[in-house]
Amino acid sequence: MTDTQQWWRHAVGYQIYPQSFFDSNHDGVGDLPGVQAKINYLKDLGVDFVWLASFYPSGHVDSGYDVTDYCGVDPQFGTLADFEELVAALHAAGIKVVIDLALNHTSAQHPWFRAARQSRTNPYHDYYIWQPSDGQTPPNNWQSVFGDSAWQPNPATHEAYLHSFATAQPDLNWENPRVQQEMVQIIQWWADRHVDGFRLDGVTHLKKRADFADVTDPRTGYYQNLAGVAPYLAALRPVLTANHLLTIGEAGGVDMTTAKQWLDPTTGFFDLLLEFDHVHFWEMAEPKLPVAALRANLTKWQVALEGHGWSALFIENHDLPRAVSYYGDAVDYPRRSAQALGMWYMLMKGTPFIYQGQELGLTNADFTRIDQYRDLDSCNYYHRQLATGAPVANTLKQLAAKSRDNARTPIPWTGKAYGGFSTTTPWIDMGPDVAQRNVERESHDPLSVLTFYQQLIRVKQSVPALQTGRYELIDTYDDQLYVYRRTYNGDNWLVMVNMSSQIATTQEFDLTASELILTNLLVDSDSDAQQIQPWEARLYHLRQLE
C-alpha cells in the first residue's frame, strides 16, 4: 500500500456525535446540516477526518445504534441529500469522512427482524439467532451487556432471540452468508456516496458460542473475542479494500495476538483498532490514576504493534465519561489536566482521535437527577440498582462518575442560553460551566484547552518523528510521571507529563541542550527542569541523545 493510501497514518481524527454537535433547525437535536455549519471550526482545529457516530434511521433505544435502515439518515438528523451535501462540503474543506456501521445487531423494528420473527420459515428468520423457548425460562445464563438475560421470548415462533445489548437490538446471525452479503452491499452503497471509511461497531462480538451452553462469565463469555470472527471479517475485506476505505474496528476485549493479526497490513482486516485495555485501567482508578500500571499497559501495546500494525489513540468517545473528570483533575487543575492528557496520548505512535468537546476540556455533566439521563444503559443501571435496595444518592453518584451521558451533553459554542447549541431546550441538559468553557471564549484565549489542542494537532501533523517514530518508554519508576521518547531517523523528541496533582521531581534528564517546543504551563510560571508542576506537560526536541 502506498503512503498516500495510508493517509490516516499522518492524520488526526475527530469524532462527531451528531445529536449534540450543533442544532441547525431549532428542534433541540443536533443534525447533519449543523455539522456542515461548523466546518470552519473543524478546519481551524486542523483535523484531517471526522468519524460521524451513528446517524441511521433507528428505533431510538440505544442512541442510534439500533438501526432500522442501513441506507438512510434518521429524519432527526436530516436527509440523505443533507448527508451528501455534508460529505461534499467536508471534502472541499480537505476533511475526510468516516461513518459508523453497527454490525452486531439491528433494531427490533428493522424490516429484516419484523419479517424474521413471524415464522421459522420466513426467509429472514435465519438472519438472527434463535433458541427454542417456552416463554418463561431463558435458554441459558447468557446476559446482555445492558443487564438481565440476553434472550427475549418470541411467542410467534416458540423461540427466544439473542440480544447481547438491549432487548430492542436483536443480534445478527453472522454464520448466515446472506447477512454477510447484506453488509457488503451496504458498505458499497455508502462507498458510492463517497465516504472514506468505516468505524465498524462491536466487531469482537460477532461470533457467539455455537453450543448455547451456560458460561462461567455470563456477561462476556458467550460472545467476546471468540475464535471464528475472522471469516466474517474476511467476507467484508474485499469491498473495503476495493474502495480504499479506512477501516477502524471497535474491538472491545481484543487480545494482543488477535489485534496483531487483524492489523496486519497484508493479511489483516483493519487499519486501526479501537481497543479498550487502557480504559479498563482507568475504571479501577479509585481514588487516583494508577500511572505506573497505565505506563506498563500502554507501553506493552505500543511495543507490540511496532512493525505489526498501527494504533488508534483515544481517551474519550460517546461511550465513556469525560477524560478530565475521570483521569484528570477537574477540581483543581481542569485546564492543565485536560491539556496534559491531550499531549500525553496524542503524541504516542498512532492515529489520534479527539471526541467532540474534549478539545474544550469539557467535564462530566454533573447531573443530579435520574430524569436528566437519556442513556438506556444508565437508566437501566439505576433501576436495577434500586431494585436491589441500593440507595438513590449512591446510585446517582455512580452515574455522575461513569454514565455515558457525561460525554453526550451538547457542545457549548457560546456562553449564551443553551450554549448557542440550539435556540430551544436541548434533548439533554447542557454540561456545567458553559459560560466559562465554550468555543467562542476558548478560541480567543491563547492559554485555553482549545488553543493547546490546535497546537498539539499542528505539531503531530508536522513532525514525522511524532507520527512514524519509534516509541520508547523512559521509566521513572514512580506513580506520577509518564515520559516517552519518539525517534525517527536520528530525530528525537521527548514527551514528559506529570499525571498527578502533586509536584514531581526528577534528576534523570539532562535537557539543557534540548529545545522546549510546547508546554501547558503559563508563560510566567516557574518552570524548572527538575521540578514538574502538577499536570505539567512538556514536549522537547532533543538536540543530542545521551
Ligand code: GLC
Ligand atoms: C457500540 C456503540 C455503543 C452502543 C453499542 C451497542 O459499542 O459505541 O454506543 O451502545 O455499540 O449498540
